[in-house]
Amino acid sequence: MSPNDYIDRVADGVADEAWRARFREELKEHHEDRTERHPQPEDPERVFGEGKSLARQVNEAVTPAFRPMRLLKSFAYFAGTMLLTGFWFREVVVGFDETPMEGSAWMTVIMFSGPIAAAALCHRLVFSSAEVASEGWKGHASRTAFFYAAWIPIFLAMTMRDLDWASMLEVFLLLFMVPFCAGVLIDAFRWFLSMTKRTAR
Amino acid sequence: MKGLADLVVLRALDRHGESYGYGLIERIGEDSQDLFAFQEGTLYPLLYRLERDGFVSSRRKAGSSGKERRYYRLTEAGRKRLAERTQEYRGFLKGMSLILDRTSA
Numbered sequence: 001m002s003p004n005d006y007i008d009r010v011a012d013g014v015a016d017e018a019w020r021a022r023f024r025e026e027l028k029e030h031h032e033d034r035t036e037r038h039p040q041p042e043d044p045e046r047v048f049g050e051g052k053s054l055a056r057q058v059n060e061a062v063t064p065a066f067r068p069m070r071l072l073k074s075f076a077y078f079a080g081t082m083l084l085t086g087f088w089f090r091e092v093v094v095g096f097d098e099t100p101m102e103g104s105a106w107m108t109v110i111m112f113s114g115p116i117a118a119a120a121l122c123h124r125l126v127f128s129s130a131e132v133a134s135e136g137w138k139g140h141a142s143r144t145a146f147f148y149a150a151w152i153p154i155f156l157a158m159t160m161r162d163l164d165w166a167s168m169l170e171v172f173l174l175l176f177m178v179p180f181c182a183g184v185l186i187d188a189f190r191w192f193l194s195m196t197k198r199t200a201r
Numbered sequence: 202m203k204g205l206a207d208l209v210v211l212r213a214l215d216r217h218g219e220s221y222g223y224g225l226i227e228r229i230g231e232d233s234q235d236l237f238a239f240q241e242g243t244l245y246p247l248l249y250r251l252e253r254d255g256f257v258s259s260r261r262k263a264g265s266s267g268k269e270r271r272y273y274r275l276t277e278a279g280r281k282r283l284a285e286r287t288q289e290y291r292g293f294l295k296g297m298s299l300i301l302d303r304t305s306a
Contacts (some may be wrong), residue, residue: 021251022271026222027246029270033223034241050243057246061253185211 003031006044006051019062073126080122081115082122088114206247207256208290209237211283214257214275221246221270244304248273 001009011024027048034047048054092114127140209229214220217228226241253255256279263269275283 023245026271027242029221029268030223030241033221040306047240049240054246058245058249061246061250106257 001044003044004028006032006048009052010048010054013052014058014062015063017057019058023058077122077126080126084118084122085115088118130160204286205290206239206243207251208283208286209233210247210251211245211256211275211279211286213282214273215283219272220240220276221264224270225273251279256277 007024007027010026011020014020014023030048032045047049089111094108210225213228213232214226216232217225220228223241227238228246232277233302248257250257252273255276257273258276259271261269261271264272264283
């Protein structure tokens, strides 16, 4: 089998389209570099490894991992953030209602600085920088933004209705399960999809 | 011992800096005086996994020869991982030497 046929055959075994293209490109470049140093023809299977096994290794390496711990940590992060934000709104922002600051620019700054500080504090406590790097900054930021943004209107509605702490906590815990379960399902679905693609090949 | 290839690749990137696939194979061969050799294709799934886990990052760029290649480099998390794995491996080697070098009573 010619090296190009071997490379194409191995790369075709990679389920994900983007990774397939990248792997094909890198193997071709590797072969090109190797041929410059060692011009004599060699059996590509001996140099690169058994084709099916190699494609399987790539599929395993690029499959999104199903990480329940990450989801549990996300849960801890959002729970902490929302409870701190709730405390901020109820104890600090509402307390300013009867002051001359009401409706001022300062009031807006105070209103928003609480949730931001709560989010930053909880993020630092829950996630290590290595974990964020492993998920990728874009992935981590979009996941964070999705969960957090989903909660802002719910929380504002809760504070405006002036619920007491107990009922606020109850509603919070009930509603919190929605994005949390959605996260679990999305991860499980992505994992299932990649497994199905791999089996189909 | 599991994960030995990871340790070898992380160490090569730490020692030689940013490198592309074939360059990395050459550096590893030189560093180990060709005693440590693996099938060259298996380097890529290993690099993809290290990249997925945040231990290396990659980008395409032209090298000194003008050819464009994908270059891999160690991240801060990768450096920490290398330090941990090195420590584990040194402990493993020490334990093995103690077992293998012990003379019978």
